[in-house]
Amino acid sequence: MTEIRRFRRRLAAAAAAGAVAVGATSSVAVADRGPDTTASGSTDVAVSWVPTPTGSDVRFRGLSAVSGTVAWVGGIGAVLRTTDGGATWVSVGPPDLSGLDLRDVEATSDRHAVILSVGNGTDSRIYVTDDGGGSWTMAFRNEDRAAFYDCMAFSTPQRGLALSDPVDGAFRLQETTDGGHTWSLVDPSGMPPAGANEFAFAASGTCLSAGQNRTTYLASGGEDGPHVLVSQDAGHSWSVTTVPLAKGPAAGTFSVRFRDRSHGIALGGDLGNPTSNLGNAAWSDDGGSTWDRAAVSPSGYRSGSAWLPREADVALAVGPTGSDVTTDAGRTWSSFDTGSFDSVECASDGGCWAAGERGRVARLAVSPR
Helix, strand or coil: CCCHHHHHHHHHHHHHHHHHCCCCECCCECCCCEEEEEECCCEEEEEEEECCCCCCCCCCCCEEEECCCCCCEEEEEEEECCCCCCCCEEEEECCCCCEEEEEEEECCCCEEEEEECCEEEECCCCEEEECCCCCCCEEEECCCCCCCEEEEECCCCCEEEEEEEECCCCEEEEEEECCCCCEECCCCCHHHCCCCCEHHHCCCCCCECCCCCEEEEEEEECCCCEEEEEEEECCCCCCEEEECCCCCCCCCEEEEEEECCCCCHHHHHHEECCCCCCCCCCEEECCCCCCCEEEEEECCCEEEEEEECCCCCEEEEECCEEEEEEEECCCCCCCECCCCCCCCCCCCCCCCCCCCHHHHHEEEEEEEE
């Protein structure tokens, strides 16, 4: 019953957040901060979202940015894919998705993708395709009513993890080493105990994220959070650190991302109060061992985040009240869009995408100033 109540509470809170109206798009200057040895390219740019109409009114929380031209999105009963930069979107989901809520998509090309549906018991499922959605295989179906799977992360095209809320007092992980075709339970002995009221958020697919080599990061919230957990061995052992973000039944760390082994950002806040900017962003420069609260916060609760691969210290954060950018690795943030997005992701070629309610999907335009 506890997991059922939690699921209903999440849906109610998400509905309240979804009532925020879609706003206008603008751009913001990204100041030139001089050379950075860990990233290439100028940071004297402007950023803005360019809508790519999907023809759908589904809320897309699942998002995978393969490149500037290829992206996948997932929502309730729907999976769409573009191969032409968003000019056209094609429905490519499995035929039996009715009622399933797809909250995470992990794709490596226009052919291969892994999707996760969330929910109590057997509603948590993983499907995989190798032919662009022409056919799908159900690779995993949760049979434990105590488990609720939230998100996935792949460190290589073959190796990935799927995260469940705590079961028997600890977060649960499934792992794959064959691109999502088969999954097995990770030994829970290396996972620190979770609080009785601690869990992850199935809000953007980034409550779990992969870093360099075998490093993985886990974001948690709730009345016994918020925390960021770090694993150096692909999820088999973990350290845990408290993050200075909002705490509460629908608050905490919703998204964690690392640019390299040292520099990370944690985004979140209170889903029940989406316009509040209290405790919604923190940064780390020591691999997640310690965290500092942002000196200038994003303009509201933020569910997703991503680093721009070709810009030094630049990252994005999105949520139901808008989008923000940082040019100093998370220390300060500036708003550049007031429309609603849930998820954001950037590909290695620099192409960035965002997705959210009412079928809203956009590409990031980055232009020199």
